[in-house]
Amino acid sequence: MTTILSSWTMRLALLLTLCLGALPSQAATLSAPETILQGVAFDLTLEELPEGPVTLRLDDRTFEVVGDDGASALVEGLTLNDSAASLELVDATGSTLASETLTAIPAWLSLLPALVAIVLALAFRQVILALFVGILLGGWIMHGMDFGALSSAFGDSVNVHVLEAASDSEHMSIVLFCLLIGGMVGIVSRNGGTQGIAQRISRVIRGRRQAQTSTFLLGIAIFFDDYANALIVGNTMRAITDKMAVSRAKLAYIIDSTAAPVSAIMLVTTWIGFQVGLISEAMSNISDWNESAYSVFVNAIPYNAYPILALTFVFMTTWLGRDFGPMLTAERRALDAGGRRTTLSDREAIVEEAEINTKPNIPIRAMNAIVPMLVLAAITLGGIYTTGLEALGPGSHSLRDIFGEGDSFSSMMWGSLASCVVAVIMTQAQRLMAMTETSHYWFEGVKSMLLPITILMMAWALANVNASLQTSDFLVAALGESLSPAWLPAVIFVLAGFTAFATGSSWGVMGIMMPLVVPLAWAVLEQNGMNGTAEGMPILYASVASVLAGAVWGDHCSPLADTTLLSAMASGCDLVEHVRTQLPYALLVGAVALIFGNLAVGYGISWWLGLAVGALILLGTLLVVGRRPERQPATAQTAIDLPDQASR
Known part of the structure; x- marks a missing residue:
């Protein structure tokens, strides 16, 4: 019985070794901005890169990055012209290190909170109300612009945005x-x-x-x-x-x-x-x-x-x-x-x-x-x-x-x-x-x-x-x-x-x-x-x-x-x-x-x-x-x- 168990243990260890050897030594990560605007350049942070050249694929575009074991890199000037795009990071052997689907919103929406705040201030002459609506609208855009996003944005207006402003020591x-x-x-x-x-x-x-x-x-x-x-x-x-x-x-x-x-x-x-x-x-x-x-x-x-x-x-x-x-x-x-x-x-x-x-x-x-x-x-x-x-x-x-x-x-x-x-x-x-x-x-x-x-x-x-x-x-x-x-x-x-x-x-x-x-x-x-x-x-x-x-x-x-x-x-x-x-x-x-x-x-x-x-x-x-x-x-x-x- 002991001989059989030892044989199976050796076989399992060999199998794990082969499987792990076939995987990349590290799993790289991609850090994109929470909000991406169509046609507006953004930066992407790559972390935990393996040593050697890696390729970043954004739809039909490729970007070459030379990694250092465990290091990070910054890829600047990326743009999305459509509402969604696939992002993939591969090593020299073609193995996928990380992948993600990026979504982008129309660029003019980023101006909407400030614009609405100004228009409401002009119309109702109530600056605090105008600023609050601008904050609420911005949160709604960031949360996806659906009905559920409205309630999340309402909670974040004070609990996140105003609180962050108040918690800053210089503020x-x-x-x-x-x-x-x-x-x-x-x-x-x-x-x-x-x-x-x-x-x-x-x-x-x-x-x-x-x-x-x-x-x-x-x-x-x-x-x-x-x-x-x-x-x-x-x-x-x-x-x-x-x-x-x-x-x-x-x-x-x-x-x-x-x-x-x-x-x-x-x-x-x-x-x-x-x-x-x-x-x-x-x-x-x-x-x-x-x-x-x-x-x-x-x-x-x-x-x-x-x-x-x-x-x-x-x-x-x-x-x-x-x-x-x-x-x-x-x-x-x-x-x-x-x-x-x-x-x-x-x-x-x-x-x-x-x-x-x-x-x-x-x-x-x-x-x-x-x-x-x-x-x-x-x-x-x-x-x-x-x-x-x-x-x-x-x-x-x-x-x-x-x-x-x-x-x-x-x-x-x-x-x-x-x-x-x-x-x-x-x-x-x-x-x-x-x-x-x-x-x-x-x-x-x-x-x-x-x-x-x-x-x-x-x-x-x-x-x-x-x-x-x-x-x-x-x-x-x-x-x-x-x-x-x-x-x-x-x-x-x-x-x-x-x-x-x-x-x-x-x-x-x-x-x-x-x-x-x-x-x-x-x-x-x-x-x-x-x-x-x-x-x-x-x-x-x-x-x-x-x-x-x-x-x-x-x-x-x-x-x-x-x-x-x-x-x-x-x-x-x-x-x-x-x-x-x-x-x-x-x-x-x-x-x-x-x-x-x-x-x-x-x-x-x-x-x-x-x-x-x-x-x-x-x-x-x-x-x-x-x-x-x-x-x-x-x-x-x-x-x-x-x-x-x-x-x-």
């Missing part, structure tokens, strides 16, 4: 930065700090020019948030400009055209976290671009032609005292009234009865706002500088390189946290508010940031969906060869402006467009051999800036925009009157910015030269078309004695 750094700086703004708006800044500026006012210029300067000083800017400046300067016979429409224009532009281009504002987060997300899929998102934002600031020229034109109109169009009519009407508000619209009457946000019966001290803001700026910029030096190591480095390598996310966290702590300590040390009140107002400031943070989260989630659907690859394939790099900034500026005008949300436009625009601009420049060159990088930075600038421009023209509504409300101006008087100015500045900013940069003109020529064009237009309203009444020349708190 959460941006969220915490926005919450902390919102809390700081909530404290300094109520402990008399921002009101103190306003009172210091108002002491020098002696006439209409000083009243308008001081309003502009106060808007520059309160740069950290556009909402706070509009509300604080409007409520503070309304009584002053009324006495100086400045129209409420002109006050609303100065506020509206200062708040968003200055917040968009300053180095430390509530906008920065949002913008840097979007830029970082847009850059995440560009492996050859290693610059930090904060560095890209800083480098793009000079190319923000519209915000810069908008601020310039506001200063021109306030300093020269010239206006045209409906604004000139409003100014003449205010002068005829001699600073007396005899007839109030419903909106103006409501605003006149409102109370200012500053807590009553506390001393008004500018340092309570200035010190936290300086701490915020100093620690944020200092943190970026320090972490940049650590990253570069010993040696001599330029300031641009240092800030480019700095950890902007951590630095913004340090700065915003420190500013909150300083604001609380200063409030408690002066016994301006109880600790429970201070905490309450801090939370009120935090709550004011929930809407933009929600938009940001949804935008990040839609960006993840677009990346999975290879939307940017489709845009590159469709437009990359036909779209001239010189026209990139101008086209982006117009599209962003139109979308912001129709939706009334600059942040929503930035959230939808930035993840699409940045990869497209990079690919267009790459196809023209301009990436990393002295000619190409300005166009790339200008493309990033054009999203931001176009969103602000459309925001200024739109009666639906939040800053438009806030500026009119805080100024006590009728909304229709504000839009009607501001629109000619916004259109003029937008046209000049488009031609001498976005388009000029695309054709190789230096940004500073384009801005200089644009400013001269605006000045010339104002001198030729603008007129001074009738001479101000003598009573408006006297100095203004403000009470401790200006009434709303």
